[in-house]
Amino acid sequence: MASNTRDARPEDFDAFDVPTYQPTANSEPTEVIPATGGSTAANISDRVDTTSFAAAPAAPAAPGVYTTETTALDREPVYIAPADPVYEEVAVVSEPAVETNVEKRGTIDLGLLLLRLLFGGYLILQSLSTFFRFGGSDGIAGLETAFAGYPYADGLAIMVPTLQLAAGVFLLLGLITPVAAAVAVAVTAFMALHAITASDLGWNVLTWNAGVWLPVLLLGIAIVLQFTGPGLYGVDAGRSWARRPLASSWIWLVVGLALAGVVWWFGTGINPLQPAA
Template sequence: MTDKNQTPDRAGSYDADGLDVPTYHKDTHAAGPAPRAPGAGSTPLGAQDTGAQETTQFERPSGGLFSRPGRAAPQEIKPSQATPPVQPTYTEQDYQAAPATGTHETVAYGNPPAQPVAAAAPVVAEPVAVPADYAAPVDVEDAAHPDHRRGTIDFGLLIIRLLLSGWLILEAVGTFFRLGGNPGLSGLELDYANYLAPTGLSVIVPSMQLAAGVFLLLGLITPLFAMVATIATSFTALHALTTSGAGPNIFAWPEAVWLSIVLLGISLALQFTGPGFISLDYGRSWARRPLVSSWIFVLLAVAGGVALWWFGAGLNPFA
């Protein structure tokens, strides 16, 4: 296949049996080609130029494609001979169930017939008795991470402590150093002249006021010195009530009595609230949440105030 200008012959439209194999020949314009005889294997170049499209390598069967053994000749079907498909017709009775002619029961072989199941009675939950010592479960995560946010309560407790401690300190310092027209220890002893121990009371009462005022101002050992402040303010309230002569008529009580009662209530409140975090007791348990210790110190304060008045004054303030 080294020759140039090789041209395949062209098969005609009648070669439908696939038996024609195109062959190649040298170009007729090449040097020294021999003319092909009619009936040779390929179509000569002259036939291509004149429009002949027949390939003569193999002879065409006389009967066509379907004349070969095993091939059936085609038959032409006319439109009039075609039979249309028959569509099945359905009636309303085809979709209706057949009427029951009797009682039919299907029983599986080898299995007993199914018994009717009665409806189950409703289940009523019985009340569970809770023991008296039952404690609700505690969330471990909440216990491990308690919420210590207190808002502005610590600042409010600081203001209360400042007011109570300021009054106690000023009252004691004025008595010891005779400041602001205060007659001092001698003048306080004259005020207690009608009591059983005027000299001792004139020293004990201002000393308690000074100690309670300083420690409450610092917020240090608050439960103990709140108890001391309760004893001192209760004694001054009873003393103001005795000297006023108003007796049990609360509408006739002077301002000195009400001031001592208000200070007494503040000292009792500090026992239950604690000093707050703005204090030197911020690391103590009573600074956050006083519990049983508050009631203990309150009872001790009541007992101390009664004892101081009973053994120091010995008078009935309501008489």
């Protein structure tokens, strides 16, 4: 039976076939095997000749084992100056307390209440007597006759008592007094100009009769209420214009006078400053 050349026999090896190994730190034997087939004696000799040992790289650390490096640190901490605190300014605006104690204002509020009742009541009675002919009034027809010399007599005869009624009701209640007083200023100023021009007395106050003075005095009362406000005895008691009216009084006074001027200019077309012929 022919011998198998692939079987290795003891005589095929000598002392040089067994590599000697001397362990060194961090080294592992590395065996280089040529890429040739067969396991003949020549091949084995080649393997022995080509076997070498090289230092293996350091094995990775086992799991759970960590290597540490020591770095020299400056033990003196760096001082960082604290930043300046930033304060946000918040403006706190508090509304002034409502003066509900009548003793602090004396009898001012009582006087304003009586003034509102008288003036507002007069305007209401005038308008109702015009609409419903109370007390022997000629009604709207009488106003149309009085305004006959104006181009818009019919419209003025309805507008005047309507404004009187609206201003009188709101002043009587002390409700939105700046606006109500402005309406009263407008209608009383119109009626005052009408009384002056219709009397043919001009602007000589020494010649005015009661028929001229009454509308003028009503205009003065309306202006007074515009500056004083309604007082604390009214619906507007919690409003600023009921305690210390200031800017609103001037604004609404100008509005009332401007409204009277516009109605007079376009409703009558007469220059009241022109002396009577």
